[in-house]
Amino acid sequence: MQTNLVEFIKLNPQGREADAILRKCVHCGFCLATCPTYDTLGDELDSPRGRIYLMKQVLEGTPATELTQKHLDQCLSCRACETTCPSNVEYQQLLEITRPVVDQQVGRSFKQRILRSAILSILPYRARFTPLIRAAQMARPLLPHALKAKVPVKPAVSKKSTGPTVHKRKMLLLEGCVQPGIAPNINMATIRVLDRLGITLLREAKEGCCGAISTHLNQVEDGLDFMRRNIDAWWPYIEQGCEAIVITASGCGAMVKEYGEKLAHDPRYAEKASRISGLSRDLVEVLRDEPVEQLGIRGADSIAFQCPCTLQHAQKLSGSVEALLTRMGFDLKAVANNHLCCGSAGTYSIFQPDLANQLRSKKLQTLEESGAARIVSANIGCITHLSEISEQPVQHWIEVVDEVLANKNNSLSKANN
Numbered sequence: 001m002q003t004n005l006v007e008f009i010k011l012n013p014q015g016r017e018a019d020a021i022l023r024k025c026v027h028c029g030f031c032l033a034t035c036p037t038y039d040t041l042g043d044e045l046d047s048p049r050g051r052i053y054l055m056k057q058v059l060e061g062t063p064a065t066e067l068t069q070k071h072l073d074q075c076l077s078c079r080a081c082e083t084t085c086p087s088n089v090e091y092q093q094l095l096e097i098t099r100p101v102v103d104q105q106v107g108r109s110f111k112q113r114i115l116r117s118a119i120l121s122i123l124p125y126r127a128r129f130t131p132l133i134r135a136a137q138m139a140r141p142l143l144p145h146a147l148k149a150k151v152p153v154k155p156a157v158s159k160k161s162t163g164p165t166v167h168k169r170k171m172l173l174l175e176g177c178v179q180p181g182i183a184p185n186i187n188m189a190t191i192r193v194l195d196r197l198g199i200t201l202l203r204e205a206k207e208g209c210c211g212a213i214s215t216h217l218n219q220v221e222d223g224l225d226f227m228r229r230n231i232d233a234w235w236p237y238i239e240q241g242c243e244a245i246v247i248t249a250s251g252c253g254a255m256v257k258e259y260g261e262k263l264a265h266d267p268r269y270a271e272k273a274s275r276i277s278g279l280s281r282d283l284v285e286v287l288r289d290e291p292v293e294q295l296g297i298r299g300a301d302s303i304a305f306q307c308p309c310t311l312q313h314a315q316k317l318s319g320s321v322e323a324l325l326t327r328m329g330f331d332l333k334a335v336a337n338n339h340l341c342c343g344s345a346g347t348y349s350i351f352q353p354d355l356a357n358q359l360r361s362k363k364l365q366t367l368e369e370s371g372a373a374r375i376v377s378a379n380i381g382c383i384t385h386l387s388e389i390s391e392q393p394v395q396h397w398i399e400v401v402d403e404v405l406a407n408k409n410n411s412l413s414k415a416n417n
Contacts, residue, residue, distance in 0.1 A: 001022050001023055001024075001025045001026070001027070001056070002023075003019050003022045003023060003056065003059075003060065004060050005018065005019050005059050005060055006059065006060060006061040009059055009101070013265065014097045015059070015097075017093065017097065018055075018059055018094055018097045018098070019059075021089060021090050021091075021093060021094045022052070022055075022056055022059070022094065024087045024088065024089045024090075025049070025052055025087060025089050026087050027049060028086065028087070029049055030084050030085060030086060031047060031048040031049055031080075031081035031084050031085055031091075032044075032047045032048075032049060033084065034080040034081060034083070034084045034339060034340075035047050035048055035080060035081055036076060036078060036080065036340045036341045036343075036359055037074050037075065037076060037355065038050075039340070040355065040358055040359065041074075041355075043071075045071045046071055046074055046075075048075075048081035048085075048089075048091050050071070051071055051072060051075055051091075051095070052089075052091070052094065054068050054071055054072065055072070055094055055095070055098040058098060058101055058102055058105075059098060059101070063105060064101070064102040064105040064106050065106065066106055068102055068106070069102050069103070069106045072095065072098070072099055072102060073351065073352065074352060074355060075095060076309070076341045076343070076345040076348055076359075077092055077095065077216065077345060077346070077348075078309035078313060078341040078345060079091065079092050079309060079313035079314050080309065080313050080339055080340070080341070082313060083312070083313045083316075083318075083339070092314075096215070096220075099218055100218045100220070103218055112351075115350070115351075116217055119213065119217065119347055119350065120213065120214060120217060120219060120222070123177060123178055123209075123213050123347075124177050124208065124209035124213050124214060124226065125177065125208070125209070126175070126176075126177045126178075126180055126181065126208060126209075129177060129178055129181050130180060130181035132181075133151070133152075133181045133182060134154070134181070136151045137151060137152070137153070137154040140153070149388050149389070150388065152182050152183075152384055152387060155182075155183055155184065155185055156185075165195060165200070166200055167195070167198045167199055167200040168198075169198055169199045169200065169243060170199070170200045170201075170202055170237075170241075170242055170243065171194070171199055171200070171201055171202065171242060171243045171244045171245070171246050171281075171286070172201070172202050172203075172204065172234055172237050172242050172244070172245045172246065173187060173190065173191070173201040173202065173203050173245075173246050173248075174207060174210065174230075174245060174246070174247045174248075174249075174252055174256065175187055175203060175207065176209070176210070176248075176249055176252055176380070177208055177209040177210075177213075178380060179248070179249055179380040182380060182384055183380060183383065183384075183396065185399055186248050186380070186396045186398060186399060187248060189396070189398045189399045189401070189402035189403075190246065190248050190283060190398050192402055192405075193287075193295075193398060193401055193402055193405065194246075194286070194287075196295060196405065197287075197290045197291070197292070197294075197295075199243075199286075199290075201246060202237060202242065204233045204234060204237065206229070206232070206233035207229070207230050207233040207234065208226060208229060208230065209226045210226065210227070210230065210251075210252040210255040210256050211223035211224065211225075211226035211227045211230075211255055211262075212251055212252065212254075212255040212346065213346065213347065214226060215255070215262075216346050216347065217347065223262075224262060224263065224266075227259050227262060227263060227269075227273065228263070228266075228269055230256075230276075231259070231263075231269060231272050231273060231276055234276060235272060238275065238276070238279065242279075243279075244279050244280070244281045244286060245276065245279050245280045245281065246281055246283055246286055247280060247281065247282055247283065248282075248283050248378075248396065248398065249378075249379050249380045249381075250282055250308045250310040250311035250314075250315060250317075250378045250379040251308065251310045251346060251379050251380075251381055253280060253281075253282045253310065253311075253315055254310040254311075254314035254315050256276065256277065256280045257277050257280045257315065258277065259273040259274075259276050259277045259280075260273045260274035260275075260276070260277035260278070261277075282311065282315060282317060282320075282378070283378075283398060284311075284317060284320045284321045284324055284378070285317070285320070287324055288320060288323070288324050288327075292324065292327055292328050293327065293328075295328065295401075295405060297328045297329040297330070297401070297404050297405070298329045300328070300329050300330045300331070300400075300404050301330070301331070301372075301373040301374050301400070301404075302330070302331040302332075302333050302371070302372045302373045302374070303325060303330050303331065303332055303333065303372050303373070303374050303375075303376055303397070303400065304332075304333045304335050304367045304368075304370040304372035304374070304375050304376070305321055305322055305325070305332065305335065305338075305376055305377070305378075305397065306335065306338070306342060306363065306367060306375065306376070306377040306382060306386065306394075307319075307321065307322075307335075307338050307339075307377075307378070308342075308377060308378050308379035308381075308382045309341050309345070310379060311378050311379065312339065313339075318339075321378055321397055325397060325401075328401065330400075331372075333370035333371055333372040334370060335366050335367055335370050336366045336369065336370075337362075337366055338366070340359070340362070340363065341359055341363075342359060342360055342363040342382050342385060342386055343355065343356035343357065343358070343359030343360040343363065343385060344356065344360075344379075344381040344382045344384070344385035344386075345381070346381060349381075349385050356385070360385055360386060360388075360389065361389075363386065364386060364389065364390055367386075367390075368391075368392070374392065374393070374395070374400060375390065375392050375393070375394045375395075376394070376395050376396065376397040376399075376400055377394060377395075377396065377397070378396065378397060380396075382394075383395065383396060
């Protein structure tokens with residue numbers, strides 16, 4: 001694709017990067033087949049190829065319009081197009097470069113600004129979000145039906161011991177910002193399972209949001225500050241020889257693995273950020289290298305795994321969880337069109353509820369048609385979004401592993417008594 005970017009952007013590093021990305025696109029249209037919004041709306045401008053044309057126009061000097069902003073906003077950032085693209089077009093990076101330019105030219109409505117400000121002031125801060133969600137859960141019985149569906153039921157946190165053993169092998173756990181409030185048992189289950197495999201998970205109170213929420217809402221500098229804070233919190237552990245940073249939410253994992261790229265131009269943090277990214281592991285990457293067969297799981301329930309976009313397209317770990325759970329003894333059921341987004345996509349379900357709900361309905365239909373006894377995922381956003389209307393509980397896959405191991409121990413205890 002030939003380009004002619006305007007002066008205000010073509011001479012800076014982001015402009016040069018955008019120019020290189022645009023030149024890779026050969027208009028082949030392969031991306032249309034895997035784009036959830038094009039599949040749903042049938043509009044070329046709601047496909048990756050169409051959005052690339054819109055972004056090219058803006059970067060070449062055509063003034064952005066509300067229609068331009070609308071089509072870019074309707075993108076899920078699922079990155080399925082990147083998996084499909086034969087030319088390796090870095091679509092998500094182009095989108096992150098262009099969206100702030102469009103927002104600067106078009107602006108946002110008062111309602112949008114208030115909503116974005118509220119999200120940015122609450123969601124990335126665990127100490128703010130958790131008390132708020134607890135208050136909403138207490139008031140849940142009194143809420144109107146539509147609002148009640150948006151408030152997740154307070155989970156029953158397992159009281160089982162996490163195990164006092166301190167192992168020679170140590171890793172750090174990213175607890176996240178919203179996950180401890182919505183589904184605290186995910187991290188506790190992770191600690192228990194890894195403890196059985198001789199790994200101690202360390203938690204650092206000063207760590208927080210990975211930076212994804214701010215970055216995806218065009219607050220790039222705020223996102224970078226979150227990244228720097230996490231690096232500062234983790235660095236003493238890295239210097240002491242901590243093996244890895246374990247991440248149970250695939251959306252957070254996708255972002256932390258990009259710290260090295262995001263902070264590459266920061267002289268104080270570039271080297272540390274690169275090291276952090278290199279040590280970051282999704283939970284499945286940790287467990288697939290461990291002797292999980294020794295856990296002795298046999299005859300477990302059948303499972304339908306909803307593979308989050310951030311796991312399969314951003315982290316390129318498609319099929320990894322399914323392979324691991326099969327090794328462990330679970331019966332994995334095939335899920336049709338599992339490459340398509342469930343509609344959660346971070347804050348997308350808040351800003352684009354109609355599209356998000358359509359995509360969720362399609363996803364739940366394929367999960368239920370698999371005939372599996374249980375539905376599991378690997379990202380808190382997907383789990384929360386699907387749980388709003390699913391008749392079956394939707395859990396993180398590590399919670400199911402933990403439950404099976406706990407039931408096995410209980411059965412052994414009863415047999416011994």
